[in-house]
Amino acid sequence: MSNPGTLAAAVVGADAFRAPLEGPRGARPRRALSRRNIFLYGTLIVVALYYLVPLYVMIVTSLKGMPEIRLGNIFAPPVEITFEPWVKAWATACTGLNCDGLSRGFWNSVRITVPSVIFSIAVASVNGYALANWRFKGADTFFTILIVGAFIPYQVMIYPIVILLREIGLYGTLWGLIIVHSIFGMPILTLLFRNYFASVPEELFKAARVDGAGFWRIYFVIMLPMALPIFVVAIILQITGIWNDFLFGVIYTKPDTYPMTVQLNNIVNSVQGVKEYNVNMAATILTGLVPLIVYFVSGKLFVRGIAAGAVKG
Amino acid sequence: MSISGNEVRRPSRLFRNLSAKIASIPMILTALFVFLGGTLWTVLYSFTNSKLLPRLKFVGLDQYERLWSAPRWLTSIENLLVYGVLSLIFSLVIGFLLAALLDQKIRFEGVFRTIFLYPFALSFVVTGLTWQWILNPDFGVQRLVRNAGWESFTFNPLYDQRIVIYGILIAGLWQGTGLVMCLMLAGLRGIDEDIWKAARVDGIPMWKTYMFIVIPMMRPVFITTLVIIASGIVRLYDLVVAQTSGGPGGASEVPAKYVYDYMFLAQNLGQGFAASTMMLVTVAIVVVPWAYLEFGRRR
């Protein structure tokens, strides 16, 4: 192969020009500690600290004994690490007569969260798909109502929903709770799915129709496999939303089936003499653990999923 | 060759797209019965003197008159306004700045992103409790600074009526800015790379590129974000209850709490419904025209 350098020189034939061309060469020198980098990383680290402080305080406090909490400041690391608050929060903290801590609520939360997440996402994804690809007259009106509904304070809807559930005979059942979570997850989830499916090239959808696929077939065979990123977003949003829900959990369940957040409230608000901050913090971390893990593990997917279509107006 | 045969009748409009309609039944039912029905029901009963149980004994506008003469309601509205405006501005600004910083091709982007986002995984109850603890004057920041030698330092938002709403704001922002950052980051990544190049060739400074080119281009992202933040602000309740229970002296009351307290605590459904109707009207004035433009007409 011919040497491009020689070739260029041969064509131009202008070595004479080269002499006066002087000056810097190579990559622009960049110091690791340039002003820009100091500002950039400095800001990020300071902000990150602000975000981390509460978590730090929670953890540190949960590892201290009560006397140490009363004396020291909350930011000091524990002098003597004790796991007793954790044990108490998980297994022995009392509410009224029930002294089994959060442990009972954990499985209840799982039992409530899993079907609610599945059901609400199933419903919302089909809705979003129908809205994006199979528009029918009036669909947008319903959707607008739904979006406006996202602004209604939950408290306002408690009474009508109590009456609705009573009328269909589902009040106090797991299905009742699942429906409630599906209803309140619907506006945002439907918006997400609608936007995502709307961004899928229409040709794909048309091709499938020409191939004779119907509504459900296109949904399951074409759309569903493509919608993975947005499903991840929806699942994460719903797991945290439903796991963290307190209001519906307390109103639509019974003591036997109280989710973890209700137990947490009970433990935190069952003040006996002094507030046991260490137990409260341990209970708080324990309750938040599931959604936290979900975020730590899948935060990247979440960001990617949002970028993949959630934010397209 | 004759083109004839069974005359094909145009299928009924009702059955066109039948599967889609069937699939939309949950949405239609929710929209009609829960959101629309529930709202109308609430508005209707706001004109009654329902106490513990809803009863159709109409009293005209009495509940509204009482509502607007209740100092607590006025405080609640004022608080929501202050919190709402500041929360909107700060979450958008902070969320955007963080996203812009993360967008500088920095190292450890994933670590920073996770740190900024994790509070969003925690419930408001947890957020409220933790910040109550940090802002506690006897244990938290104030004590820390005083111990460090600055004896007269006072930072006591949760027990100071004048600034309590800012104490709540601090916690609210801590919880919510991560998601805003995430949305903004997604928006920034969606900006055509060539735009940045064009701006550089044009010699436009980075801040100007953000201000005059990138941010206007991110309008849809800002709108989605706005919907999410605003709907959260209107519903602000758990955080206040967990952090201050509306105190001190009712200085951090918010409308959603007024609704809840009057419906269930005071057993005056009519009053609660009137308050929630006012909230709905406010929301509707802002949201309905926008939602109509954004979703209703686009074909």
Place this chain on the structure above:
Amino acid sequence: MRYKLLTAAFAATVALPFVAPAGAAELEVTHWWTSGGEAAAVAEFAKAFDATGNKWIDGAIAGGGSTARPVMVSRITGGSPMAATQFNTGRQAEELVEAGLMRDFTDLAEKEHWKDFIRPASLLEGCTVDGKVYCVPVNIHSWQWLWLSNKAFEDAGVPVPTNWDEFVAAGPALEKAGKIPLAIGGQSWQTTGAFNVLIPAIAGKDIFLKVYKDKDADVAAGPEIAKVFKAADDARKMSAKSNVQDWNQATNLVITGQAGGQIMGDWAQGEFQVAGQVAGKDYTCLPGLGVNELISTGGDSFYFPKLDDADKTAAQEVLASTMLSPATQVAFNLKKGSVPVRGDVDVSAANDCMKKGLDILAKGDIIPDTNQLMTEDTNNQLNDLFVEFFKTPSLTPEEAQKRYAAIIAAAD
């Protein structure tokens, strides 16, 4: 009170097998008793009920009545009721009864002659709607107590006050010693409660009844109540540094000597007891703030929603009887720090403070509880006013009284 505890216990053991049903049932009971003393007290109910062969499923909801009542009401109206639930004696469950959601216990009440032993009679009246009995009062709580920490006054070098005026006078000394003179929690009902205690103490029983029973707005705007607001102004100055939320945290300030005193109902006694403190030695109680010794007769009652399950319905009656049985009444109320609703049980085990209360009760120096006189709606408006008043120095007593009179005028 003549009977010995033994007799009562005997009566209970005889009575119980008699009403026990064939099938044992699990009954879910909801309540908001979650503090140390309260939980110990409710355990007595559970123990007694479990002894009948049934099972008490505890449905404690923490966070006080304000968190618990919406849950209870929603569940009852939603058609998924618990077997029994606590409400404050008074008008809180009125509409649930009117809507026909609660069980009528008239037959049981007549069979067991509740009317004969429940005193004061106003308690059972609170449970009676249209001549029918719908609930079981389980205790008498009175609000009119000033709890004082002997240690705090010792530290401040002043004698323990014997009435409100002395207490106010001791305020500066306490403050000088680094104490909070008066502990009041941030929850709104605590401030209203304190104010309502000040009315009979400062202005007298008649004024109290004129305002709250007759809803006389003129009196509420008058000079007598103005004096009460003046006293409340003192109280708020003394409580300015009290940075706690829950009532028992405030009580804890008194127990530990960080605060001089607290205006709180007799349930505070349970906290002193759990902390191992002795009345008269570690702490002092002044009924009626030591000025006007009378007590209100509020308390808690249990309501029993209508259920479909026959076994549970039968067990509800057992539970009602159990709660009222002399042995349970004694055991429960001793732990709770309240007074039994039965006049015929021995409470010799009661401590000094409770005995003071019993004496006042026996003398008949009683006033009805505000829960019995006013709707929750009015109470809540008063809560809004007083929580603001106590924490907002810029709200003058005159201005507050104007708002107060307006609330009373609108009350029903």
Place this chain on the structure above:
Amino acid sequence: MPSVAVRNLSLNFGAVPVLKNLDLDIEEGEFLVLLGPSGCGKSTLLNCIAGLLDVSDGQIFIKGKNVTWEEPKDRGIGMVFQSYALYPQMTVKGNLTFGLKNAGVARDEIARRIARTAEILQIEPLLDRKPAQLSGGQRQRVAIGRALVRDVDVFLFDEPLSNLDAKLRSELRVEIKRLHQKLANTMIYVTHDQIEAMTLADRIAVMKGGLIQQLDHPQEIYKRPVNRYVAGFIGSPGMNFLDGAVSTDTGAPRFKAEGIDIPLDNYRFENARPGAAVFGIRPEHIGINSGDDWPFSAAASVEIVEPMGSDTLVWTRLGGQNLTIRVSSERAPRTGDQVSVGFDPMNASLFDAASGVRL
């Protein structure tokens, strides 16, 4: 002095070298096209010249000034992007003036430049519209206008026509050419479209794998590609390649393959050597039944006939290998005909089979 000069330019993305020790000189007023398939480094090179990418090594000079470390705005360049990169919320006028306002150009000067640009590009009626209200072609004109108002010596085009449909593309192509003739600026133009390259360029740099394969005038590249890669990339339909070997057994060199024996007397060897080779001949250099006296002619069978209007493409088999021929439509044979094909090896190119280098 060259208008733009690149010296020993290297660029690595991490460990991956994208540009390898490049040298390039571009004359004042020259229209240079960087041509190659995607991933060859042509856009990267353009971005380096623009200053949008920091080089790993080497130097860049524009008008004799070393701009290796300069900001793009200070290099005296204007750039046009494939996606137009117009600021969507600004009017056309806003797009054109934004950079100037930032540079602090006086208001009357801005007005003058806008007027001139609008006139040159004939976009006066569009000045108050927003990009969303423009067609693709109009948008690209505005994008060019944005480079034009900068009043610079060097224009950089990054695949500016790829997003347009075929008709618009050819229209704008002419317009760019006209623009170049009128302004006589130095223009560097990146494309993967060899027709654009051929029609526009004064010189073409064919790139592959971060290296310039050949830099020359279009006709020269067309006629005398330096290697098989360049030969294959330029020209449509592509050059015919016949596999075989160069032999000098009989004295004069000949190209031999199964059923083919081409005398290479007329071929101008650059470095003759016997061995496996590829014989390349462009379709328009082959005659069918012409009756001319070709140095080489043989019989071939017609497999497919593709009429293209003025020309017709004839796909034939010669000795088991494909041979595409371009003839004028009047002389087109029919499918299945046996024809006689002939050409002059003078027009052909011979490449080494292993290295692909021109022989």
